[in-house]
Amino acid sequence: MAKSFSVRRLPGFGAIALATFVMLYLPIVVLVVFSFNAGSSQSQWEGFSLQWYAAAFANQQVQEVSIRSLWLAAVAAGVATALAVPAALGTTRVSRFPGQTMIYALINQPLMVPEIVTGIALLIVVAWLKVHTGYTGMGYLVLAHTAFCIPFAYLPIRARLETLDATLESAASDLYASPFQAFRFITLPLLVPGIAAGFMLSFVISLDTVVITEFVKSAGQDTLPTYMLGQLRRIITPEMNAIATLFLALSLIFVTAFFLITRKRG
Amino acid sequence: MTQEIEIAGLSKVFGQGASAFRALTDINLSIDTGEFFTLLGPSGCGKTTLLRMIAGFEHPTGGTLKIAGEEMAGKGPNARPVNTVFQSYALFPHMTVAQNIGFGLKMLGKSRSEVDTTVAEMLRLVRMEPMADRKPSEISGGQQQRVALARALAPRPRVLLLDEPLSALDLKLRKEMQSELKRLQTETGITFVFVTHDQEEALTMSDRIAVMSAGRILQLGTPHDIYHAPAERFVADFIGDTNFLDLPVTAISGDVATLTLPGGQSAEARLPAGYLPVIGETVTAVVRPEQAVLGEPGSGMLSGTVASSVFFGTDTHLHLTLSDGQDFILRRQNTADLPVPQPGTPVGITLGAGTLRVLRS
Numbered sequence: 367m368a369k370s371f372s373v374r375r376l377p378g379f380g381a382i383a384l385a386t387f388v389m390l391y392l393p394i395v396v397l398v399v400f401s402f403n404a405g406s407s408q409s410q411w412e413g414f415s416l417q418w419y420a421a422a423f424a425n426q427q428v429q430e431v432s433i434r435s436l437w438l439a440a441v442a443a444g445v446a447t448a449l450a451v452p453a454a455l456g457t458t459r460v461s462r463f464p465g466q467t468m469i470y471a472l473i474n475q476p477l478m479v480p481e482i483v484t485g486i487a488l489l490i491v492v493a494w495l496k497v498h499t500g501y502t503g504m505g506y507l508v509l510a511h512t513a514f515c516i517p518f519a520y521l522p523i524r525a526r527l528e529t530l531d532a533t534l535e536s537a538a539s540d541l542y543a544s545p546f547q548a549f550r551f552i553t554l555p556l557l558v559p560g561i562a563a564g565f566m567l568s569f570v571i572s573l574d575t576v577v578i579t580e581f582v583k584s585a586g587q588d589t590l591p592t593y594m595l596g597q598l599r600r601i602i603t604p605e606m607n608a609i610a611t612l613f614l615a616l617s618l619i620f621v622t623a624f625f626l627i628t629r630k631r632g
Numbered sequence: 633m634t635q636e637i638e639i640a641g642l643s644k645v646f647g648q649g650a651s652a653f654r655a656l657t658d659i660n661l662s663i664d665t666g667e668f669f670t671l672l673g674p675s676g677c678g679k680t681t682l683l684r685m686i687a688g689f690e691h692p693t694g695g696t697l698k699i700a701g702e703e704m705a706g707k708g709p710n711a712r713p714v715n716t717v718f719q720s721y722a723l724f725p726h727m728t729v730a731q732n733i734g735f736g737l738k739m740l741g742k743s744r745s746e747v748d749t750t751v752a753e754m755l756r757l758v759r760m761e762p763m764a765d766r767k768p769s770e771i772s773g774g775q776q777q778r779v780a781l782a783r784a785l786a787p788r789p790r791v792l793l794l795d796e797p798l799s800a801l802d803l804k805l806r807k808e809m810q811s812e813l814k815r816l817q818t819e820t821g822i823t824f825v826f827v828t829h830d831q832e833e834a835l836t837m838s839d840r841i842a843v844m845s846a847g848r849i850l851q852l853g854t855p856h857d858i859y860h861a862p863a864e865r866f867v868a869d870f871i872g873d874t875n876f877l878d879l880p881v882t883a884i885s886g887d888v889a890t891l892t893l894p895g896g897q898s899a900e901a902r903l904p905a906g907y908l909p910v911i912g913e914t915v916t917a918v919v920r921p922e923q924a925v926l927g928e929p930g931s932g933m934l935s936g937t938v939a940s941s942v943f944f945g946t947d948t949h950l951h952l953t954l955s956d957g958q959d960f961i962l963r964r965q966n967t968a969d970l971p972v973p974q975p976g977t978p979v980g981i982t983l984g985a986g987t988l989r990v991l992r993s
Contacts, residue, residue, distance in 0.1 A: 536689055537722035539709045541736035542787065551735075555726050 401607035439572035442511035450519035485581035515568035526560025642695030673844035715784035723768035894956035921963035923987035932982035
């Protein structure tokens with residue numbers, strides 16, 4: 367009897383899979399392990415200690431950039447999500463119109479265009495704006511992060527909308543709901559998981575963005591990732607590992623929340 | 633009797649130019665208050681489009697649609713005194729059964745106490761009181777069906793529209809819901825417009841049926857008329873089993889034509905209204921399989937031989953070949969333990985008086 371095709375029986379499948387996982391996760395494991403090193407080496411284990419975490423928490427600069435990163439991510443993700451909801455509604459809950467695919471591509475442009483290109487483009491425009499307006503505040507970073515986060519907020523919301531039966535909205539209007547009431551009482555509550563997922567994802571993306579922040583920020587506007595990048599140019603102590611581990615934990619919390627929210631459908 | 637829905641010259645075209653699709657053509661229809669009215673036809677015949685136009689989800693390309701004497705043009709679904717039971721039920725998954733049922737009343741701005749009273753009444757009407765606080769995902773398909781009905785009935789619409797509401801249920805549940813629907817309609821006195829492709833469902837439940845095909849109403853009448861006096865080949869074929877016989881006309885008197893049967897005997901057949909063939913023309917006549925009676929060879933009006941037979945328990949279907957080669961199906965009730973005629977057996981066939989009818993061609 368012929369067996370059905372299974373990729374798992376191909377020669378080398380297991381070895382390649384294992385190598386891939388090792389390549390992906392071993393460095394992270396090493397990073398996390400050495401964040402607990404009692405010594406200051408990245409290669410020699412000298413016993414367990416939380417001293418680098420204590421050092422990271424005590425570091426004024428780390429506190430400052432972390433807070434900046436968190437509120438920047440919260441604002442950017444919040445605004446991006448608020449914009450993504452009408453964008454998703456406008457591209458799914460309407461009859462097809464000319465240019466729809468074009469708009470879809472434009473909304474998702476930040477996913478397609480190399481980040482470095484967006485970064486340089488923003489650098490030029492922002493530099494010009496700074497000269498002409500004299501304003502050098504956080505507004506540029508907020509705007510840049512928001513724009514960059516929109517597709518990450520848009521995609522889960524759109525995905526959720528596409529699984530939502532449009533008949534529900536018809537049923538609401540059949541039961542005397544105005545278009546706004548149908549949105550308020552039916553679409554919006556059912557869209558909450560998508561909205562939450564979109565927010566989480568864009569929050570993590572904003573937290574993680576290095577390239578765009580690096581090009582747009584003014585002096586004294588370092589975020590956690592750009593600060594870490596700056597520190598790496600000097601000496602690398604396990605304090606960096608501790609910060610990176612905390613950062614990883616935070617991201618994991620958000621990604622797990624994203625996963626749990628999107629998994630629970632209906 | 634007053635007219636709840638009046639439709640005149642209604643048409644619907646989807647799309648434009650070469651890709652335009654004519655979904656409905658010149659629909660004229662009036663539905664009486666308190667009537668159980670069925671739109672029956674195969675999928676794609678336009679019955680659901682017509683229902684959606686009454687509901688306000690689609691807008692006509694031409695013609696007029698009045699509900700309770702009021703022209704509906706330009707009114708959305710939320711401004712029409714009709715409610716729909718959707719094929720998929722479309723229950724709101726984030727609301728309880730009670731909240732679903734109360735939604736329409738809440739949107740109409742009814743007071744909390746009025747909503748609660750009506751919801752309780754509706755729960756009782758569809759026998760769903762113990763399920764009031766469940767979510768739709770926590771109840772069975774049949775129960776969801778009842779909730780969808782209660783939700784649509786709660787605002788006391790002038791007309792209830794039902795879009796193949798029983799198609800997702802298994803046979804036993806479907807039978808139960810058929811009588812349940814009939815009961816609800818009688819108890820509430822609300823006009824029901826029911827869409828189905830199931831001819832048996834249409835025959836058993838309706839006061840009147842409109843048989844639709846390719847965007848037109850082919851015949852409109854009581855289940856009795858539609859079954860016994862189909863006017864067109866499509867109607868006769870779609871509803872029940874039928875024998876079609878091509879027979880020449882030898883005489884016409886009023887609305888009765890005299891036809892020559894295979895074997896040379898003459899038989900009288902009723903003509904459909906407004907159809908007058910000429911003498912000598914060959915017309916199509918129909919007779920239902922259960923209206924023909926099996927007899928000895930040489931008896932009756934037709935003679936043939938048995939080609940095959942299928943035993944169904946309550947009756948036996950005999951496939952016969954008439955003397956001129958046309959096929960004929962005869963349904964014999966198994967009132968006694970009769971022997972099944974073997975293939976090749978010559979038989980005589982008697983047609984009951986008034987059972988043969990001419991179709992419009």
